[in-house]
Amino acid sequence: MTGMLASVANLAEARLVAAAGVDIIDLKDPARGVLGALALPTVADLVAALGGRHRLSATLGDLAMDPARVIPAARAMAATGVAYVKIGFFPGGDWPGVIAGLAPLAAEGARLVAVLFGDRAPELGWIPPLAAAGFVGAMLDTADKGAGSLPQVCPGEFLSAFVAAVRRQGLLSGLAGSLRSEDLDPLLALDPDYLGFRGALCGGNRTGAIQPEAVRALVARIKGEGQAPARVAR
Numbered sequence: 429m430t431g432m433l434a435s436v437a438n439l440a441e442a443r444l445v446a447a448a449g450v451d452i453i454d455l456k457d458p459a460r461g462v463l464g465a466l467a468l469p470t471v472a473d474l475v476a477a478l479g480g481r482h483r484l485s486a487t488l489g490d491l492a493m494d495p496a497r498v499i500p501a502a503r504a505m506a507a508t509g510v511a512y513v514k515i516g517f518f519p520g521g522d523w524p525g526v527i528a529g530l531a532p533l534a535a536e537g538a539r540l541v542a543v544l545f546g547d548r549a550p551e552l553g554w555i556p557p558l559a560a561a562g563f564v565g566a567m568l569d570t571a572d573k574g575a576g577s578l579p580q581v582c583p584g585e586f587l588s589a590f591v592a593a594v595r596r597q598g599l600l601s602g603l604a605g606s607l608r609s610e611d612l613d614p615l616l617a618l619d620p621d622y623l624g625f626r627g628a629l630c631g632g633n634r635t636g637a638i639q640p641e642a643v644r645a646l647v648a649r650i651k652g653e654g655q656a657p658a659r660v661a662r
């Protein structure tokens with residue numbers, strides 16, 4: 429059963445999606461980028477308010493792939509107590525150095541999720557090194573939010589191969605990227621562990637306010653009635 433991740437920018441939005449039954453509440457500042465980060469004290473406050481009852485993730489920001497930037501940022505975000513730290517793997521820079529530098533943090537128990545970008549020629553060959561470094565999940569998102577939804581910018585065969593490759597390594601698989609309701613059926617057929625949303629929750633404008641009815645409609649489509657609980661408890 430596929431779960432649902434919803435990106436939220438503040439406590440009111442987090443409470444709204446939590447009440448609707450979203451599985452992962454993703455703390456993010458969409459106005460600051462694809463993986464725009466909220467301030468650490470804000471994340472810590474949200475964890476204190478909701479973390480006991482809900483599964484929270486948080487993004488690090490759109491950081492260049494420089495170990496000297498990414499590793500301290502991931503360590504500081506993990507220290508907020510958030511369940512998952514989402515780390516963007518943007519084109520260029522030192523991917524091996526970032527992955528190797530994060531392994532000790534993973535070994536200490538931080539649950540790291542790699543975000544690869546479906547519109548930036550992602551390679552499945554990175555999944556085994558991520559697993560070996562102790563990442564617990566890998567997801568696909570889109571870097572260009574104006575270019576279309578993930579299935580519009582990334583072939584279905586690749587999405588299917590991605591989910592299979594991530595699962596083979598025992599990691600959580602996630603798909604996101606300007607997803608619209610018409611994208612759901614083909615993506616649910618791939619059986620990822622979760623689908624992630626921001627823009628669709630806000631009527632298409634990801635920096636706008638979340639619309640409660642849009643959240644409820646997506647939860648109903650993804651989770652349905654009488655379905656088994658989502659597999660996002662890793």
Ligand SMILES: O=C[C@H](O)COP(=O)(O)O
Nearest residue numbers: 435604605606624626627
């Ligand atoms: O992690 C999920 C993202 O926040 C998805 O955002 P988006 O639907 O605006 O691409």
